Amino acid sequence: MSSPARTTAAAGTADDAGRLGTGARAWRAVLLVALVAGFLGGSLVGNDHWWPFSPWRMFSTSTSPDASVTVSAIQVQVAGDPTWVNTGLNPENVGLNRAEVEGRQLEIEDDPAMLGTLAEAHARLHPADEEWTGVRLVRRSTVLEDRSPTGETRERVVAEWTASGGGRLVDQ
């Protein structure tokens, strides 16, 4: 693998310099066993909250070949304009990414005013922008049939928050 010339040039005890004593080996072995236990435990019974020992579950869920693929998006209003405009649901824009907001959908449905904090985060990140007076969460679905999109998409508003009216759940 490596050439024999790559040994130490120094004389005498240098041969031992690269060797570890019993104690140094012992703590490394114990640490390795602990890490293996942590990662195996995380993968077999743990969840995301165990990070960095959480299971490596990227793309691990099964998607039905005929289901629909749904993504969340947000739309916002500014003062004096009733139109809802699409805006990015990403960290640069609102401090959170799409998956983080999607993961809290039940809490948002319980307390739609949570959407108002996205307007505050946006103001913190982009103080020069016009303030948002309304934020609403929409879900867009792409329908799959036999692993291919049918071309059909559906959109519905889940919840909204306005500076004047507070949070409200939109009729399902």
Add this chain to the structure above:
Amino acid sequence: MTPTPRRSRNSATIKDFAKAPQRLNAWLFTEMPLARVALLRVAVFAFVVIDVLKLHTSGYFHGAADPVWYKPLVIGEILSLPAATLLMVGLLKWGSVVFALAAMTGKAPRALGWATAICWTWYQYVAFAYGKVDHDRADFVIALFLLPTVGLAHLSDERKSQAAGFALRAVQLAAIATYFLSSIAKIRFGGWEWVNSATMARAVVRRGTWVSDWMLDVPFLLHAAQWGLFSAELLSPVIFFLSERWRRRMVLAWYLFHVATYAAITIAFYPHLVMMLAFLPLEEYRDTAVSRWRRWRAARENQTT
């Protein structure tokens, strides 16, 4: 067959079995070149700088999010880590950059290495404690915390050490564990039917590129790819039992897989790509590159004189 050779074969197996702990010990603490550790460290710390500045910035933006979105992870509950603020994420981000740049000099490898490890890991924690954990970054924590245990290692170091061998082994094990344990996660969360599900089609619908969009019209391709990926992940630990030549080919194959994944859905598990370098004789590659460059320069100078 006569009973005599059979008995001797049996006793040989038993002796082999009895030797297993010794062999494992020798394998974990194989002496490996310190220069390899030094080069891997440069790659790891350079990655930290690029990562916090360019690649994985969601932690920073969580500093602006309302604490109502903070969902402490287990480690954060144990250490009572608070919700992020813009000041805190600023300190963690720039702490990672400054310590990583300082660590790249090779000086004070333990203090600077662990300072980088703490800043980067905490910064990742902030990124993950708002509801979404990325599943490609845990193995890098191992590299950051274990590479400093080797102590001083110069780029031009010609010595080998067992501490270097252990750290490199641990990084290799963590990198391969990522593959193996993701196949376990697929069985656990997706079930055995994962291989026949539309997971890759879903990924392409959500994040497809011009390289991959056409595959939606040829669904059996993505279906076959799921079988291939799952098998490769489940069998990934085989890499430790291969000859050196095949081991390097396998590392190359994994790199090609990650290139293909990036082309198809623009997802790359960057920290993991750095981890896989632990399998390669980096110092030999460096020496070859340097000598080729010298020869090329000498040849050019001969031409001009």
